[in-house]
Amino acid sequence: MSDNFTRPQKQKDLSAAIAERIRQDILAGALVADDRLPSESELSEAHGVSRATVREALKRLAAQSLIRTKRGATGGAFVNRQSFEDAYAQMASSATLLITLNSVDIKTACEARFALERGCVRLAAKHRQEHHLDRMRAEIARQKDPELSDEAFCASDVAFHRALVDAAGNPVLSWQLAAAVEGIEPLMNMLTYRQRDRDAVISLHEAMVEALEARVGARLEILMDYLRDQTLRTALS
Amino acid sequence: MSDNFTRPQKQKDLSAAIAERIRQDILAGALVADDRLPSESELSEAHGVSRATVREALKRLAAQSLIRTKRGATGGAFVNRQSFEDAYAQMASSATLLITLNSVDIKTACEARFALERGCVRLAAKHRQEHHLDRMRAEIARQKDPELSDEAFCASDVAFHRALVDAAGNPVLSWQLAAAVEGIEPLMNMLTYRQRDRDAVISLHEAMVEALEARVGARLEILMDYLRDQTLRTALS
DNA sequence: GGCAAGTCAAATGTCTGACAATTTCACAAG
DNA sequence: CTTGTGAAATTGTCAGACATTTGACTTGCC
Numbered sequence: 262m263s264d265n266f267t268r269p270q271k272q273k274d275l276s277a278a279i280a281e282r283i284r285q286d287i288l289a290g291a292l293v294a295d296d297r298l299p300s301e302s303e304l305s306e307a308h309g310v311s312r313a314t315v316r317e318a319l320k321r322l323a324a325q326s327l328i329r330t331k332r333g334a335t336g337g338a339f340v341n342r343q344s345f346e347d348a349y350a351q352m353a354s355s356a357t358l359l360i361t362l363n364s365v366d367i368k369t370a371c372e373a374r375f376a377l378e379r380g381c382v383r384l385a386a387k388h389r390q391e392h393h394l395d396r397m398r399a400e401i402a403r404q405k406d407p408e409l410s411d412e413a414f415c416a417s418d419v420a421f422h423r424a425l426v427d428a429a430g431n432p433v434l435s436w437q438l439a440a441a442v443e444g445i446e447p448l449m450n451m452l453t454y455r456q457r458d459r460d461a462v463i464s465l466h467e468a469m470v471e472a473l474e475a476r477v478g479a480r481l482e483i484l485m486d487y488l489r490d491q492t493l494r495t496a497l498s
Numbered sequence: 499m500s501d502n503f504t505r506p507q508k509q510k511d512l513s514a515a516i517a518e519r520i521r522q523d524i525l526a527g528a529l530v531a532d533d534r535l536p537s538e539s540e541l542s543e544a545h546g547v548s549r550a551t552v553r554e555a556l557k558r559l560a561a562q563s564l565i566r567t568k569r570g571a572t573g574g575a576f577v578n579r580q581s582f583e584d585a586y587a588q589m590a591s592s593a594t595l596l597i598t599l600n601s602v603d604i605k606t607a608c609e610a611r612f613a614l615e616r617g618c619v620r621l622a623a624k625h626r627q628e629h630h631l632d633r634m635r636a637e638i639a640r641q642k643d644p645e646l647s648d649e650a651f652c653a654s655d656v657a658f659h660r661a662l663v664d665a666a667g668n669p670v671l672s673w674q675l676a677a678a679v680e681g682i683e684p685l686m687n688m689l690t691y692r693q694r695d696r697d698a699v700i701s702l703h704e705a706m707v708e709a710l711e712a713r714v715g716a717r718l719e720i721l722m723d724y725l726r727d728q729t730l731r732t733a734l735s
Numbered sequence: 736g737g738c739a740a741g742t743c744a745a746a747t748g749t750c751t752g753a754c755a756a757t758t759t760c761a762c763a764a765g
Numbered sequence: 766c767t768t769g770t771g772a773a774a775t776t777g778t779c780a781g782a783c784a785t786t787t788g789a790c791t792t793g794c795c
Contacts, residue, residue, distance in 0.1 A: 275778075276557060288598065300746060311779045313550060316748085317557040320513060324558035332747045333787030343596055355589040356674075358580050365670055372621065373670035380617025384609065433602060433610035437678050440589070441670065512749075537775060548750045553776085569776045570758025 275310055276317035282308075283318065287327055287340055294342035298328065301338075326351070352436060356444025367452075367496045370445040375489035377441055378422060381429045382485060383478035388430035396424040397470050404463050407456065414459065415449050421466060428473065458495045465491065513554035516545050520555065524564055524577055531579035535565065538575075563588065586673055593681030604689075604733045607682040612726035614675055615659060618666045619722060620715035625667035631711055633661040638703050644693065651696065652686050658703060665710065695732045702728065 286292050298304065301319070305312045319338055322328045328338045360370065385393075400421040404414060419442055426438040454462075465488045472480040523529050535541065538556070542549040556575055559565045563584045565575045578584070597607065622630075637658040641651060656679055663675045691699070702725045709717040 273777090277560075280561070288595070302746085313553075313780090314778060316550075317554055317777095320554045320557045321561035323514075324517070324561040330747065331787085332785070334743095334745045335788055336746045336786075338747090343600065351592045352589055352677075355585045355592070358585040359582065359589070359673060360670065363582065363669060369668055369670060373668050373674065376617040376621055376666070376668070376671060377614055377674060378617065380613040380615065384613055429613070431606055431610050431613070432600065433597065433606060433678065433682070434613060436596060437593075437610065437614060437674060441674050445670070510748085539775085550751085551749060554748095556776095567776065568758085569756070571772095571774045572759055573757075573775045575776090 276314050276321065279304075279308055279310065279315060279318035280321040283322060284325075284327060292340050294340050296340045298338040298340070352440035353443035356440045357447065360444050360448070365445075365448070367445075367448045368493060370448050371489060371492050371496060374442060374445055375485055375492070377438055378426065379482055379485045381426050381431075381434050381438065382473075382481035384429035384431060384434070385425055386473060386476045386478035386481055389428035389473050389476070393424050393428035394470055394474055397421050397466070397473070400424070401463060401466050401470065404459065404466070411452065411454055412450050414454060415446065415452065418449075418462070419443070419446060425469070425473070452492075452495055454495060458491070461491050462488065512547055513551050513558065516541075516547065516552060516555035517558040519545070520559060521562075521564060529577050531577055533577045535575040535577070586677070589673070589677045590680040593677045594684070597681050598684065602682075602685070604685045605730060607685050608726060608729050608733060611678060611682055612722055612729070614678055615663060616719055616722045618663050618668075618671050618675065619710075619718035621666035621668060621671070622662055623710060623713045623715035623718055626665035626710050626713070630661050630665035631707060634658050634703070634707050634710070637661070638700060638707065641696065641700050641703070648690055649687050651691060652683070652689065655686075655699070656680075656683060662706070662710070689729075689732055691732060695728070698728050699725065 283292075283298070292298070298319075299307065301312050301315050304319075305315045308315065319328065319330070322338075323330065326341055326343065329341050330336070330338045359365075400417045403409070403417045404421075409417070422442060423435075423439060427435050429435070465484055469481060469484050469488075472484060520529075520535065529535070535556075536544065538549050538552050541556075542552045545552065556565065556567065559575075560567065563578055563580070566578050567573070567575045596602075637654045640646070640654045641658075646654070659679065660672075660676060664672050666672070702721055706718060706721050706725075709721060
């Protein structure tokens, strides 16, 4: 049973209480995406509070991207359909927070990233499509530019691996990995790649694209282990 | 005095703009944990807006757990120390939201869960300690109770697998998996296990504990695949 | 009848001023 | 020294007003 520890203060903070009520309505399915909430005046009357209080509640929900508002005659507050982009952003920001708060070291972060990714590669081998290979090849091409800054190299690396995970064709995997990878990106950005390191990474990337094209999941797992070791070497040098 | 140096999309929604400014201050480190923000009156004067608008902005930040407020003479808005629990809860809640709002099916959810977990087992085999085995054995014992409701069985299953992931000794993995598993728990709760299904799951759990004790990661991966297939059979029957 | 322009109504966004509730602190009374 | 009490500061809530936006409706012209 998922016990909701969201039982803060029922007596205090009306705006929080109202927000919670509406939030429950949304999560319980009474309100679905693109439904329009009652107007602020109606809500204030329905809940017996002032319009200002209702507005504060709505702002809370808006801050969580649960609703959006539109002005004008047909305006109002509408239930948001959560987009993948929103999800990426929100989960990634939480992941970043967790990592900085707990001062995770780069070794732990790498280990986690490659472990999670390793779990996806068999599915990726099974479901990959041409456009995934294309995206990855494009990133490899970018990575070969020796003028690329470390940060840009890292960003391209992230894009490469996101394409790999997307190839698994599982949205849950995609956003979980995206959150983790983006969360540890600040740590990865502190890496300084020597040219030799970059070459090693690029070689592995190329081998991974080949293995993905041939749909050989087992080989992808091995390459992923190599890449983890290579990255750890770069980090610890 | 409204500055005209404001960045894009600033024409609308003053309260969002103010919230964003304060948020930047917090993230940029100008304000650190437990710092007190200026009072609402001071903020309204400083930003040239009414107190109501400032309050809406503060509610937005409060909804993101960035600040907390206290009434009274020494009250005000204080920057929250981001706790592990907050960030973790936020991550789990966005995972839940995503899954329900995007109507992820149980097959996709299972696939993702076991794929992520599969990536952890080699680390778990390497770093597991006795107390991890103990936790898992305790859950297996609970699962053997035939009076257990499906929901309770599922909860015990979650606890078992959380222990397994914790055994990897990597906090990043632990909370990533925990968020994912918590997010798909509502879906898993809809499963109805026949006794035969439960027996199969329990046998696999026992085999996994053995493999973990012997630190044989490869066998754990195979067992994880079996468990995934078994769970999918239960889900689709 | 059809189209264009103007008008209107509904809704959110913002402001103002007030009062209530809560909390701390100083200070006086005992 | 303790205790109570009131002032001050601050957030929480309210009521009402006006500004702004936007779609729908009306009107007038062709």
